[in-house]
Amino acid sequence: MRLRRALLGVLSVVLLGAAGFVFFSRQPALPAMQPASAVSFDRALIAKGAELALIGNCNVCHSKQGGAPYAGGRPLKTPFGTIYATNITPDADTGIGAWSETAFLRAMREGVRRDGAHLYPAFPYDHFTKASVGDLRAIYAFLMTREPVRAETPNNELPFPWSQRALIAGWKLLYFKAGELKPDPTLSAELNRGAYLVEGLAHCGACHTPRNHWGAEANDRYLGGGDIDGWHAPALNGASPAPVPWTSEQLFRYLTSGFEPPHGVAAGPMQPVANNLGMVAEQDVKAIAAYIGAMLGPATANRRPAPAAPEARATSRPAGGDVKAANNDGAIIYAGACALCHEPTGQRFSAHGIALTSSKVVAMADARNLSHVILEGIDPPKASPAALMPGFGAAFTDNQVAALMAYLRSTFSDQPAWSGLEETVREARQSAREP
Amino acid sequence: MLTLNINGRPHSVEAEAATPLLYALRDELGLNGAKFGCGLGQCGACTVLLDDRPILSCITPIAVTQGRQITTLEGLGGIDNPGPVQRAFIAEQAAQCGFCIAGMIMRAEGLLRRNAQPSEQEIRTHMRANLCRCGTHMRILAAVRRAAQAVRSARVDAPPTQDARR
Numbered sequence: 001m002r003l004r005r006a007l008l009g010v011l012s013v014v015l016l017g018a019a020g021f022v023f024f025s026r027q028p029a030l031p032a033m034q035p036a037s038a039v040s041f042d043r044a045l046i047a048k049g050a051e052l053a054l055i056g057n058c059n060v061c062h063s064k065q066g067g068a069p070y071a072g073g074r075p076l077k078t079p080f081g082t083i084y085a086t087n088i089t090p091d092a093d094t095g096i097g098a099w100s101e102t103a104f105l106r107a108m109r110e111g112v113r114r115d116g117a118h119l120y121p122a123f124p125y126d127h128f129t130k131a132s133v134g135d136l137r138a139i140y141a142f143l144m145t146r147e148p149v150r151a152e153t154p155n156n157e158l159p160f161p162w163s164q165r166a167l168i169a170g171w172k173l174l175y176f177k178a179g180e181l182k183p184d185p186t187l188s189a190e191l192n193r194g195a196y197l198v199e200g201l202a203h204c205g206a207c208h209t210p211r212n213h214w215g216a217e218a219n220d221r222y223l224g225g226g227d228i229d230g231w232h233a234p235a236l237n238g239a240s241p242a243p244v245p246w247t248s249e250q251l252f253r254y255l256t257s258g259f260e261p262p263h264g265v266a267a268g269p270m271q272p273v274a275n276n277l278g279m280v281a282e283q284d285v286k287a288i289a290a291y292i293g294a295m296l297g298p299a300t301a302n303r304r305p306a307p308a309a310p311e312a313r314a315t316s317r318p319a320g321g322d323v324k325a326a327n328n329d330g331a332i333i334y335a336g337a338c339a340l341c342h343e344p345t346g347q348r349f350s351a352h353g354i355a356l357t358s359s360k361v362v363a364m365a366d367a368r369n370l371s372h373v374i375l376e377g378i379d380p381p382k383a384s385p386a387a388l389m390p391g392f393g394a395a396f397t398d399n400q401v402a403a404l405m406a407y408l409r410s411t412f413s414d415q416p417a418w419s420g421l422e423e424t425v426r427e428a429r430q431s432a433r434e435p
Numbered sequence: 436m437l438t439l440n441i442n443g444r445p446h447s448v449e450a451e452a453a454t455p456l457l458y459a460l461r462d463e464l465g466l467n468g469a470k471f472g473c474g475l476g477q478c479g480a481c482t483v484l485l486d487d488r489p490i491l492s493c494i495t496p497i498a499v500t501q502g503r504q505i506t507t508l509e510g511l512g513g514i515d516n517p518g519p520v521q522r523a524f525i526a527e528q529a530a531q532c533g534f535c536i537a538g539m540i541m542r543a544e545g546l547l548r549r550n551a552q553p554s555e556q557e558i559r560t561h562m563r564a565n566l567c568r569c570g571t572h573m574r575i576l577a578a579v580r581r582a583a584q585a586v587r588s589a590r591v592d593a594p595p596t597q598d599a600r601r
Binding site for chain 2: 066329332333335336337340341389390392394395396397400
């Protein structure tokens, strides 16, 4: 396995390197400019850019926890190493203050830095290239009128050969196709708008499409489920793990409010996305929901029916004589910690948890999301004033979380048991933020 | 019969394994420092420490506390000998009705045990899980800052260790 990986690595260097140098190892540098003054942009254009930047989730990657918006510094962990999102405020030295509109458009549409170096595709220009020039100009106007923040972007932590940007030229030859997305005349205006946003600025596939060995989205499994920040981004096509099929109307409410019963809450890396979409024009989110709804397919054909409503479970059971077993008994932990909010027969209150039979994180093949939710809890979506699910990372040991997860899986889904749960929980705890 | 290690002492309880820790503390052991607020893990009035980290005792079954150390408000000190965090809350007069304060003190204690030099942002993020309906947040935050100061200077004033004297 190690040898195979090593050989793949060597092969990659030779192939990508050769291809890269044949193509262009570097593009010409574009001249620096004086920072654009805010008055030189039309107010309406800035407002349009603000909405498009929210749809594009620029703030999610280009802001670090506790840092200024758009000032960068957020680490993005990839299988190749850690890449830091850059400062895209108009600071002349550390941001994009010296970038002309031409330089900005080239970065968005071709993945090239102002100085001519290739950008890593962690910056999803494979999607942004599909946006119209008019939309990209609006985003430029919005970004250049933000408060300039002086913030040096940390150096990427990429081992050789991935530290060599010339390789990206080869990558682009293989996997990058520049060009705006043209409407499909056979589709409705709404679906065309949805396709334009989902495949372009919103770059849903960057997380929800699996990636190949070279970090490119596997187009034959478009929206088939991917990875982000130690979470699984579930499939948004026919392979969706949702036990209750989504409708476009439910998707719209989920994407704008961050919560839609019976499916649950936008958690983890999806939460800031829903926060953003709650602030943009409704018709754009409706278009996104319609397009994703069409990708998911009709609710009936070869989709799993929702499991029958569960029987009422005993919400407490005696420990018996075996204290050791009680310590790691998923049923007992469920009864004492989860049932009060999640039992359909239990107490009702405003922030009642969803029935776990309709939970996608219990039903999906990947166990990481459920372990994150149990350990870290779920913050309330921005639109909701209520507190939400507390995290149990301090209360439960890894073994206890694993025991609880095994119990939830066998009780609330018709899916096969997960394996290696202790390891999954241990890794989720390492990548979890502090409560 | 389960045994709970509370404030350094073992206590036997009759409660079932799924019983929330808060009920065992209050109803069986008479340790009334932790308060019943919402009973749903939403308000933080029931906060205690489990292995030095704050947990919501109203939604923590006693089964998971086996073999681990529980610290309640009573473990930090009493009326005659309040601990540094308790003294800071008194000095800042952080309590209005006082119902949330036991949980606030335990949440702050959990922070200072791991980090005696928290930034303002760290304090606010950490204390976010606990609610106060009277609105004394500014005094509570002042108390946490004062407590951090007290914990730090207590370490400075503490008798030097063997290594430091050398």
